[in-house]
Amino acid sequence: MSTQDLNNIPKVYFFCFNYRKDRDIEAIKKEAKTYYDNFSEFVDRFEFKFISLEDDLKDNEEYNDSDLDISCWGFKFSELLNKYNPDIIHVFSDSLEGYHVFEENYGDLPYLTLYTVTGMDPLPRYEEGYLIHLRHAIDVGNLHIVTKSSVVSRMLSELGIRSTQVITxxxxxxxxxxxxxxxxxxxxxxxSSPMSDNSWEDRGIPLLLDLASSLSSYQFKIAWRSRNMERLALELQQRKLDNVEVLNGFIDMYDFYKDVDAVVAPYTSFHNNHSSPLSIIEAIALGIPVIVTGQVGIKDIISKYDFGIITEATVEDLVQKVRLLVEKYDYYKKQVDSNGTAVFYLDHIEFHEYIKLYTLISEQTSAPTLKYWQNILNKADKYLVMGEREIAYYYNDERVAAMYDEHRFSEYPMRTFDLIERSAINFLIGKFGPFRVSKD
Known part of the structure; x- marks a missing residue:
């Protein structure tokens, strides 16, 4: 684990997955690279490096892509971490499922990790054991989770996971x-083209095409950066849509937005979708009103500032809301012109929320993982008491377990149990570490 030398600038390493495979396609990677490029140029308090974990590289293999200005590592990279010794790991991923990849490479003392969850479904598959593991990492300061939507923050909170929302x-x-x-x-x-056929419905492609069919007097412009262009072309042909223009492959987004009056995100579910669609962020920042369904994670911000209209995920309501936007277009245009840049444009970079978090995290040291503590106790023929059922068994008192909350140390008998526990913890720390737990 890195011990920061006071004579050195703290090193922040950006990580994402398989950047090279879908170049200039996924909003996750584009967002991460945008922050990396701007922070590298304008912030001198940290040293930044961008790394893509590529599944076609061997263990601890490193490849530097000078054209993209990124480094590529294999999925097993513990030796590379020891070589470069970063102070902070900043991960960008659609869900928290990827955190285990990093801890598997960290060893007994993990690196301080800032983990930005970009998807609307932060934990699509999980077991209770993994939740316990994540909560411990957060509680001891090893892991700091960032979301892009208040909806995602609430989902995680319901699972007992703390997070911070940072607007894209x-x-x-x-x-x-x-x-x-x-x-x-x-x-x-x-x-917001789908990355695969699996997300075709979730991204609302059928709903978008239904809208184009219903509004034949309107023009539609689609930026399609997906491999399944054949399917879209077939759908357009079958529906006989001549009011849809499709741009495919590499796209200059300034050129895309220059003749667009409104941008739509017709998501129909939380699955396979970004919580903060980049096209919606860009449109508002550029002064273009938007229409989004209730499944879009930043609908609360759009509603708060009247940057556009929220619609149900049905073609009937979508048609109605498009016509309403056109009717009141001057008002919504004024709203995005007045506040869009202030909310969504990346300026005052040295004071960005991520820089504040880096500063906070860089002053911390990491703690052993939950797995590490369990292994130490198991070797000593002991075990870690976790959960109400185990607490009740340990104390032989269900009442104690039921009262084991944040106020548990204020009165007898919990105050006494607290002193006993601190003595036990001091015994462990005295044997394995240099610090002691305060009696206060």
Missing amino acids: KTDMKRNQLNKTNNNNKFTIGFA
């Missing part, structure tokens, strides 16, 4: 957008 920002500048005014039709943009 974009570095797209409004003064670089050359808006064209030669549209004969109101143009609706869509730039």
